[in-house]
Structure formats: structure tokens, C-alpha cells
């Protein structure tokens with residue numbers, strides 16, 4: 001039987017605030033266990049939480065980026081459950097009903113299975129992170145369980161979609177898009193390895209046209225790959241169940257990456273299980289329209305808009321523009337590099353660390369783009385550098401200078417690639433690499449003439465053949481000269497010299 005998958009995601013994004021959501025404890029990954037805690041995030045009796053304004057601001061920022069409707073008033077509720085990593089016995093969150101979450105509605109467009117798909121959002125709300133239980137990890141007694149409250153109270157933004165996603169691949173595309181937007185607007189680093197972006201997936205299947213089926217919630221997936229695999233497994237499991245005349249039970253299942261399967265954790269809880277009620281310690285938040293407008297004005301250019309601008313302003317093909325704007329750091333690098341090229345053209349921003357004047361009008365956006373998407377990615381990959389290390393080793397102005405050297409004819413494009421390798425390893429400016437390694441292109445006619453004469457003298461038969469009409473041999477002679485000069489000969493000059501000399505005889 002053919003079924004249609006129906007998927008809705010609940011994504012938790014850890015916000016890049018300095019402090020926790022209801023106290024002043026710092027937010028940072030790792031750290032000595034229980035070193036970033038206070039009576040408030042430890043849930044001691046009698047303490048009072050105070051809402052972090054920045055956390056609300058970041059949530060509004062996200063809401064605006066996805067066309068959400070920002071609430072005029074928003075409120076917090078207690079979600080009651082017992083767990084050792086939850087010291088208060090309840091989590092401060094926001095309940096589902098209108099008037100409570102910071103944002104309702106909105107949505108994002110993704111590349112769907114058959115064309116663009118719009119995934120509607122249900123809501124975006126704020127809540128606090130729980131602590132971390134540690135069982136049998138290296139460095140801990142395997143007979144004991146430990147608890148680290150450093151994470152407790154870290155602000156989480158939960159983005160809940162409508163069940164508009166139709167395949168595991170679309171779920172990945174959706175998550176990737178959310179992550180891209182979160183990173184662009186600077187509210188979450190999107191790091192799934194460190195858990196700053198996490199996702200629960202709800203999935204059901206149905207015969208096309210039928211009402212929605214019973215859903216299963218899957219937790220514990222910590223990469224896009226594992227989310228896709230978990231969904232694929234679960235869709236198949238549900239299909240087998242229905243095919244065998246069974247029915248899907250509403251439950252929460254955990255993904256096991258080693259076994260590549262989901263297994264039941266608990267029957268899916270209902271809202272009333274949590275005994276939600278308004279948190280009496282926190283006042284209702286009134287969100288002034290003027291504040292929302294202010295945040296909107298400061299919103300950075302979003303990936304789609306930026307991509308379109310790259311196409312229009314720099315004349316780049318769409319797919320190139322898409323790759324360049326895939327993350328903000330790369331897009332910023334590109335624009336810095338192109339800007340540097342333009343700066344060189346006006347004679348301002350010459351290379352400073354080499355003390356040498358670098359290329360003027362070093363090339364256009366297309367050249368920068370070509371180099372970034374092939375050579376720069378190559379050296380980044382080969383040297384296992386993250387974006388930050390890459391930018392430290394090869395800052396945008398260095399790449400601009402390198403392209404300038406090539407454009408000026410100081411080195412060939414081929415040698416340029418070797419220079420880039422050395423730059424990636426050493427962090428040196430291109431001019432110093434070229435100088436130290438003696439890579440400057442030989443454009444001295446006298447010097448090249450000597451080499452050309454030598455090559456022609458070594459191959460009298462080929463010279464004769466050429467003169468008898470086998471002009472294709474020009475390539476052979478070129479190759480010989482290049483080899484003799486370790487690729488440093490100026491190809492244009494060599495070409496001219498060869499033609500001249502071969503014609504002379």
C-alpha cells in the first residue's frame with residue numbers, strides 16, 4: 001500500500017544571550033559542572049525569576065524573519081513534571097493557546113519533493129533548558145549518576161511547525177533552512193553537535209486524501225542525517241503496521257543511532273498531563289509595537305534576499321549565489337573580498353604586511369566566486385579548517401591580493417593554486433609566499449628567449465615537422481618551455497616567442 005508521510009517538527013534553538021533566561025548566570029558550552037548556577041536556576045524556594053529581555057528580543061527577531069505575528073501580550077506557564085535534571089519540578093514554558101507564545105503563524109519556503117513547499121509555522125515560544133544527567137561517561141564512576149545544572153535555565157526558543165512536511169528529505173531541508181535563518185539573524189549558532197539546535201519530529205502516515213493519521217513523536221536525533229534516518233525507519237514501521245492490519249499508537253519514541261531504529265519511550269503525553277498553569281512569579285509581558293518595529297529595522301539581510309542581490313549586483317548565476325549565501329560567514333567573506341578588489345582598483349587598499357603594492361582591479365566578483373567555491377573550499381577541506389580558522393589563515397584581503405597577482409600576470413593561475421596552498425598552511429600574505437618561493441612569473445623576454453632557443457635546439461625534428469605544416473606541435477613546445485621553467489614562464493610571451501622563432505627558419 002502507498003502511504004503519504006505527514007511530518008511536523010518542533011525545533012529547539014538555544015539563544016545566544018550572555019545570561020540565562022531568568023537569572024544572571026552566564027551561558028556557555030561546557031565548563032566545570034555546576035559552576036554556572038545560582039539559587040534561581042537551581043530552583044531554591046523563595047527565589048524569583050526575572051525575564052531576560054534579550055531572549056524576548058531574539059525571539060521577536062526570529063518571528064519577524066519568518067513572517068510570524070508577534071503577540072501584544074505574552075505569558076509564561078509552568079509545565080509540571082518530575083525529572084532529576086529539573087530541580088524545580090516544573091519547567092517554565094509558554095502554553096499553546098493564543099495570547100501566550102511570543103509569535104503565532106508565519107512560515108518558510110523550502111525546496112520540496114516537487115517544487116517549492118511552504119511550511120507553515122504554528123508558534124514560536126520561549127522556555128528554559130533543563131540540566132544534564134550524566135550516566136557512565138568517561139571520567140565518572142559508572143555506578144553513580146551525576147547531574148550538571150550549568151545548562152539549567154539557558155534560554156530555548158521552540159519553533160513549532162504545522163504538519164506540512166511530506167518526506168524525510170523535506171524535513172532536513174526545513175531544518176537546514178531554519179538553521180540558516182537562525183545563524184543569519186545571529187540568535188543561535190545552529191550547532192547540532194553541541195546541542196544548541198535540537199529537533200523532535202512528529203510523523204504519521206495516511207492514504208493520500210485521508211484525514212491525518214495517529215502521530216508518533218521521535219526524540220533524540222542529533223544530526224540531520226539521523227533525523228532523516230529516524231523518519232525513514234518510522235514511516236516504514238508505521239506502513240508495515242497498517243499493512244498488517246494493525247494501528248499506530250500515539251507515543252513518544254527514541255531514536256537509537258547505533259541500532260538504526262526507534263523504540264518506544266512512553267505513551268505520548270497530552271497537555272493536561274503537565275497541569276499547565278500560569279506562572280505566578282512572572283508578569284505578563286507587554287510587547288510594544290514600537291519595540292517590534294525597532295527590532296525589524298535592525299534585522300540583517302535574510303539569506304533569500306541576499307542571494308537575489310548577489311545575482312543582481314554581481315551578475316552571478318543563481319546556483320553560485322545560493323552557494324555563496326549558504327551561510328552568512330561565507331557571504332560576508334565574499335563581499336569583503338570583492339570590496340577589497342574594488343579598493344585595490346582605486347589604489348587604496350594595497351597589501352600592508354608585504355609592503356608591496358598588490359594587484360589593481362584584481363578581478364571581478366565572478367573570479368572571486370570561482371575561487372571561493374573551488375580552490376578555497378578545497379584548501380579548507382584539505383587542511384580541515386573550520387570557517388574561523390580559514391578566515392584567520394586566508395583573510396579576504398589576502399585572497400583579493402592573490403587574485404590581483406594573477407590578473408597582473410605576476411603569477412599564473414596554476415601557480416596561484418600552489419600559493420593558496422602555502423597561504424592555507426602558513427597564514428602568510430600571497431606576495432611573501434611568491435617572493436620566498438621564487439614563484440614570480442618570468443616575463444623577461446631575454447631570459448625566456450634563451451629557454452625557447454634551447455628547447456628548439458633540442459628538438460630539431462619537431463621543428464622541421466612544424467615548419468612542414470604540423471602547427472599543432474606548438475602545444476608540445478609550450479609544454480617543454482613550461483616544464484623547463486617549472487611553470488613560471490609567462491605563457492603569452494612564450495607563445496609569441498615560439499611563433500616568431502618557428503616562423504623565422
Ligand code: ADP
Pocket residue numbers: 006007008009010096160161162163164202203204212213214215271
Ligand atoms: P502539542 O505537542 O503542542 O500538543 P501536537 O502534538 O498537535 O501539539 O503537535 C506537535 C507537532 O506535531 C507539531 O509540529 C505538528 O505539526 C505535528 N503534528 C500534529 N499532528 C500531526 C500528525 N497527524 N502527523 C504528523 N505530525 C503532526
Ligand code: MG
Pocket residue numbers: 010
Ligand atoms: Mg509538543
Ligand code: ZN
Pocket residue numbers: 020023024025036037038039040041042153
Ligand atoms: Zn542562575
